Amino acid sequence: MNKIETFGIIAAQAARGELSFPTSVNAVLRLQQALNDPDCHLEEAIRLVLAEPQLAARTVALANTSAFNAGGAPITNVRAALTRVGYRNLQMLVASLVVRQFGSRIKDPGLRAKCTQLWEHTAQVAALAQVFARRVTFVNPDTAMFAGIVHEVGGFYLLSRADEFPGLLEQDPERWAELCEDVLTREVARRLALPEPVAEVMFQLRDAWLHMPPASLLDTLLLANLYATVPSPLGRPPAPLPEHGDSALDYLMDEATLHAIIEEAAEISRAMGQALLA
Template sequence: MNDIAFEFVQQLGTELSTGNLKLPAFPDVAVRVKQVLESDDVSADKVAKVVGSDPVLTARLLKVANSNFANRSGAQIKDLRTAVARLGYDLAYSTAVSIAVEQIMDSKSVDTIRDQLKALWQHSVNVSAIAYVIAKNHSNVNPDEAMLAGLLHDIGKYYIYTRAKDHPELFDNPESIEELQKNWHTGIGHAILEAWHFSDDIANTASDHDDLQRVHLGKPDVTDVIITANLCAYWEKLGDDFDWDKVTASQRLNLDHAAIQAILEASGEEIQSIMRALGC
């Protein structure tokens, strides 16, 4: 590790240990959607009112509601209340979160690392779509929760990239930045999601999604789904020789190589539809 990388790691370590991460503000519209969903008298009308205050979220929510995966009847929806009622509150919130992360990513301050962030966002949306399919068809995990977790599981990488942009020398050595991501993004991601007041289950997917031998007692949980979906997103890169029998999460889901291949082939159109709906 060179001196610049070492200095950056020391900085990350100090921020993480002291809880003094320089967090980006979670965009206001997502916060307001979360607040109304947590209220005792939540209704589709109230959610639609909050969504309607943001034209970007309004357009995205209608796009999701009319997408192939959410709209089996083919009847087009043009009003927000019906869209919220069709999608449900959790999926409406996942849509708000997808907009929020994009807004963080699209800041002018990240122009120098936009390509890296775009690739990372593409991966996150892919994992989110695969997680939705796996949760819906092969577990008792709420598929909307799995979708949300998929969108956020790599949030620590966004943080590292946005902090590393102030040290452009780090990007001269791809191996160096990759090592930083590998060693630090999970702990930082967990800290960010806690600070943004996501549930422990969602935060744990950020910290544990790279643990292929994760020990978990009981039924498969959302982290098992995200671990498996994250690997599925690298399906071609992993190749036929990858030993799924060593992945405890996929074993708990009772998914081996052949079963996962069948899922990806059978659900390919649905996965692509979800990704398009979420903005990819």
Template structure:
């Protein structure tokens, strides 16, 4: 299972117009293709990478408290997509016959003590990685805030407009850009690969969906969560009726700015333009902002208005 994702990513690399020699040891990689090929070979359930400093600080502060409720633990873990994925993996190994698709249910299945131990172990390893990535703090934080805003939008959309479990929707949204964080970690350590392909953001935009899907597959997460994040940046007809978790994640990602605001990417399909979607769901925006604030651990009064948003 730990290598199940490799063929998927390898096939995508084989179809890429990029060309490079055989990938050797990672420190010697000289182009983006070599680096991506190496990533395809190294994906495994135990892979560690940081999300951003703010997320790591929030988790560590919570874990240091002598007494932590399940609600507080869930609130801390929700700010870190890798922790979410690792807890889901462990919960599903305990109950393989009935997939666990929401973080709340995963923590309930594992129990507070075991969940806290997993979170402490993973976040402790992330600290060592994060020390080497301070030069990309601004981009990692932007990715992180986009992830939290997408998760907040998914939660509210599911709660208000569908019968889908809001916690499942939020969890799927928290995982939707996990490949971007993993790729940022690798590119930050090998800047030449990104330079050859037009910069870190351009390479992340092109490859984060494929790498994220492969990573979630390597972790053995439920198919419904993987399907929900697949091709979430690709043009499609904006769903009128929200029938699936994938519909919710797609719309939540657009509401949170999508590639247009996150990467400054011009879009050619109306379904990917944030403003029409925000107009369509205008009545949900205040609730989304409240959930976004809650995920960040701040009150709504502490948030400065964003002039780009209605």
């Protein structure tokens, strides 16, 4: 079976809703469905989180990161953690568990390395998106971080299936992997019940252009991807950054401000990575 046929099979399965998720992902998805219920109250959310020990530990860890608890007293229980991070960020944690679990069944060392790099890229983009949202585009920072976490979900799924087909992701000049990933992104987003504004941005991201001044969730993710130093191991390589003096972004922020944004995002990314991988 050649690559084109294999990509076609994976994409066709996804289009029919035949997504192959690890068992651990299915358990987390059931939790997410409950959290999507507008009538899900705090006590029920706490009970659901406590039923998933890994999620409970990461919720507390996230609540103690600089993004949510800068200089405050340490959070030591799920109730306080959930109150601090909120439902939206709990959903981000759930989504991060899903994308990380896609790599849990990969055996090939090369693919596992790609999956690790993709997660590092994802965490960096999520942190940058949050800071750019607060300081440049003024969209909701929590939504921006969530969008950053899930924006490569199709790539994670493709990596999880590539272990079944040796050589699938090697040298793909005709970019069949990108076409397949686009289909996977739509279907995985639907299965995860991602909010429509976030899902639409994910679908537009690959070929979108940055607007000036940047003011949308899409612009926020484009900026975050532009300044991420860890590239995605999938798809086309990022375009080289211009010298800052030649950048239209000079109209929005000077070099010192950009440096401060990147440094703040790096701190959040490190803390978030530790929390989500604990």
